[in-house]
Amino acid sequence: MLHRRDGSRFPPDVTLGIQAKEFNLGFIRPDNLVSHGLRVFRCLLSSVSLFQVNVQDALNQAMDEELERDERVFLLGEEVAQYDGAYKVSRGLWKKYGDKRIIDTPVTEMGFAGIAVGAAFAGLRPICEFMTWNFSMQAIDQVINSAKTYYMSAGGQPVPIVFRGPNGSSAGKLTNIYCFAAWYGHCPGLKVVSPWNSEDARGLLKAAIRDDNPVVFKANELMYGVPFDLSEEVMPKVERQGAHITLVSHSRCVGFCLDAAAVLAKEGVECEVSIFTLSARVCELATFQLQVKQWRRRGWLLFLWATNKLCYFLIFFLHFICTYISVSVSYDQKELLDIRTATTHLKLG
Amino acid sequence: MLTLVVNLARENWTICRQEGRRGKPADSWRPNSMQKMLTIISNVLRGSARRNAASLVVASRSYADFTPEATFDIKKVDLHRLEEGPPLTATLTREEGLKYYRTMQTIRRMELKADQLYKQKIIRGFCHLSDGQEACAVGIEGGITLSDHLITAYRAHGYTLTRGGTVREIMAELTGRRGGIAKGKGGSMHMYTKNFYGGNGIVGAQVPLGAGVALACKYLGNDQLCVSLYGDGAANQGQIFETYNMSSLWKLPIIFICENNQYAMGTSVERSAASTEYYKRGDYIPGIRVDGMDVLCVREATKFAADHCRSGKGPILMELQTYRYHGHSMSDPGVSYRTREEIQEVRSKSDPISMLKDRMLINNMASIEELKEIDIAVRKEIEDAAQFATTDPEPPLDDLCSHIFANDQPFEVRGATPWTKLTSTS
Numbered sequence: 113m114l115h116r117r118d119g120s121r122f123p124p125d126v127t128l129g130i131q132a133k134e135f136n137l138g139f140i141r142p143d144n145l146v147s148h149g150l151r152v153f154r155c156l157l158s159s160v161s162l163f164q165v166n167v168q169d170a171l172n173q174a175m176d177e178e179l180e181r182d183e184r185v186f187l188l189g190e191e192v193a194q195y196d197g198a199y200k201v202s203r204g205l206w207k208k209y210g211d212k213r214i215i216d217t218p219v220t221e222m223g224f225a226g227i228a229v230g231a232a233f234a235g236l237r238p239i240c241e242f243m244t245w246n247f248s249m250q251a252i253d254q255v256i257n258s259a260k261t262y263y264m265s266a267g268g269q270p271v272p273i274v275f276r277g278p279n280g281s282s283a284g285k286l287t288n289i290y291c292f293a294a295w296y297g298h299c300p301g302l303k304v305v306s307p308w309n310s311e312d313a314r315g316l317l318k319a320a321i322r323d324d325n326p327v328v329f330k331a332n333e334l335m336y337g338v339p340f341d342l343s344e345e346v347m348p349k350v351e352r353q354g355a356h357i358t359l360v361s362h363s364r365c366v367g368f369c370l371d372a373a374a375v376l377a378k379e380g381v382e383c384e385v386s387i388f389t390l391s392a393r394v395c396e397l398a399t400f401q402l403q404v405k406q407w408r409r410r411g412w413l414l415f416l417w418a419t420n421k422l423c424y425f426l427i428f429f430l431h432f433i434c435t436y437i438s439v440s441v442s443y444d445q446k447e448l449l450d451i452r453t454a455t456t457h458l459k460l461g
Numbered sequence: 462m463l464t465l466v467v468n469l470a471r472e473n474w475t476i477c478r479q480e481g482r483r484g485k486p487a488d489s490w491r492p493n494s495m496q497k498m499l500t501i502i503s504n505v506l507r508g509s510a511r512r513n514a515a516s517l518v519v520a521s522r523s524y525a526d527f528t529p530e531a532t533f534d535i536k537k538v539d540l541h542r543l544e545e546g547p548p549l550t551a552t553l554t555r556e557e558g559l560k561y562y563r564t565m566q567t568i569r570r571m572e573l574k575a576d577q578l579y580k581q582k583i584i585r586g587f588c589h590l591s592d593g594q595e596a597c598a599v600g601i602e603g604g605i606t607l608s609d610h611l612i613t614a615y616r617a618h619g620y621t622l623t624r625g626g627t628v629r630e631i632m633a634e635l636t637g638r639r640g641g642i643a644k645g646k647g648g649s650m651h652m653y654t655k656n657f658y659g660g661n662g663i664v665g666a667q668v669p670l671g672a673g674v675a676l677a678c679k680y681l682g683n684d685q686l687c688v689s690l691y692g693d694g695a696a697n698q699g700q701i702f703e704t705y706n707m708s709s710l711w712k713l714p715i716i717f718i719c720e721n722n723q724y725a726m727g728t729s730v731e732r733s734a735a736s737t738e739y740y741k742r743g744d745y746i747p748g749i750r751v752d753g754m755d756v757l758c759v760r761e762a763t764k765f766a767a768d769h770c771r772s773g774k775g776p777i778l779m780e781l782q783t784y785r786y787h788g789h790s791m792s793d794p795g796v797s798y799r800t801r802e803e804i805q806e807v808r809s810k811s812d813p814i815s816m817l818k819d820r821m822l823i824n825n826m827a828s829i830e831e832l833k834e835i836d837i838a839v840r841k842e843i844e845d846a847a848q849f850a851t852t853d854p855e856p857p858l859d860d861l862c863s864h865i866f867a868n869d870q871p872f873e874v875r876g877a878t879p880w881t882k883l884t885s886t887s
Binding site: 186212215217220223224227228231233235238253254262263266269270272300303 | 610612643644645646647648651653658659663666668669670671672673674675676677678680681699700703704706707710711860863864865866867868869887
């Protein structure tokens, strides 16, 4: 998505200040030496990118590198230290960095989210992990109001914090499975990112930790175990090229779009699958709009409540922006929008 | 002197009798010689008295004659899970006394001026005044240093001043002008200075933030501590108990201070708390209950608490029993849930400024003229600040979208309609 349609790239500093070229993968852990070796062998044979890394390992690498790079970065959350992370995203970090920098908290979201924000006030760079974003509702005041401080202090008090955690649906569950991208995306001053594959996850987490602003980082639990090619240069891209329909999505639904594209390809419909603006913040549509002019048909597969008014507002607004931009280009591009949401309206919980 | 007067009187009495026989016109009053004499005598006496008094004044009020330092007995504090408390006496030097007096008087006058400006609709929005609670702000600052950290809730004007803000900046922030401490963008509840984190609108949310600051102090190993204030209303918030737990577990250098002014908005403490002994609510955290209207009590208790934290023993809780004269905010008259007599009683018996003033005068640490001069200077400072706050221009429209993100590239911000585009230049 962060490539122009003709294949050229946006300059790296346009989107969230990611300086992708700095992130090189020179990190091999002993426990995966054998599998790493096999991967290298396979890649040499097939001459594709060098590593296949799960999303959870990619996040682990990102945090490890940032913890090493900057003394002020530290991680706190439930089960992040001695348990190696509820979803093993922080595996090995406590053994490497110790109690001071990887902190296990009690099950008190509002308390520890507030403590994380306070630490950011005082000059540290915390990563606050929620076990899932559903639990962040208990602490939502601290997350949202961390975003207001820089504005209301007229630039005097920045808040360099990252809130991280899995978001959205999981396997076989009825509760703790809701997507909060739209909720947080509405908050001015808060950057919200929702990556799909390992490349995006790694790059964006590093960018988020280095960013001086509050960032809400939403992963997906079911993507944690999925391996992706991770190239040396970490650069998010359009996942699949196509000329007839563009499917735009974020987080796990990108995978569904790719599956759908594969099915449609058999029927002769070529789909382009693109990751929805990696930031759910509508202001960042500046990047998005540059592509809109060239699109033919669009379908939206969003990971939200079906009848959630926030969701519809977001979709409506995005549609309006896209339509508005396209109107000036060509009339027949107006009949473009087909909204589908991946969830039906059932219940909260 | 007496014989002179008697002789003069005798002479004049004979003159009067002679004058009386001659008769005087009724329509004009000329002082007769007796009256003239009495006038002369009284002038002489008054003049000499003035001369003598002035010389007396000069003689006894030279600065060398003021007591440089005095020790006062202060009220014993109630202790929870502590063997010893703060000392029962406090030493006050003349300089400290004058400084505390001036600061408390500045806070008082500033709050009253804010009241006046609010009623004239020059200040709008929220305005929570802290007159009556000056001893808390000044006493706490006396017990810590400017390199320590402090965070409080919305009744923050006094703390902004003690933490390094100036009256001009504070008043300009209240009126929302560009000369304000947050350039007019923060308002009454969002004032920030170095090591002072506001000013927070959500009741109780500042307490975990304060613990986070304390965590940073411990992480960086800089021997600083954080003072986290909240009121008797906020003391029932769940996140405060979560914070007690974590700060005690991790031994964070934090002083929790509950400013108990007896009323949470309109609800008295008896109606809102099952246990009104707020200093015991920390349970496993040691606590002390202090008279918050006496600046020396507050100062000694804060020093004691700061020593406790800095020695690595972890958090400590202080309850300051204080009182606010105004209502909760400017929209609250403050008399629907308490009587005027109660307010008057507190004002007459426990006013912090009067208490300090009496102490200093009784012990000859300052003269009443000197304190009056301070009052006049403070009044002038407040008037100048109010003048500045009223005449300073409001922030420019370009500022509307600045400071959304830190260290970011300029980006476009959607305005109220899709075709209004504003630019954020951060």
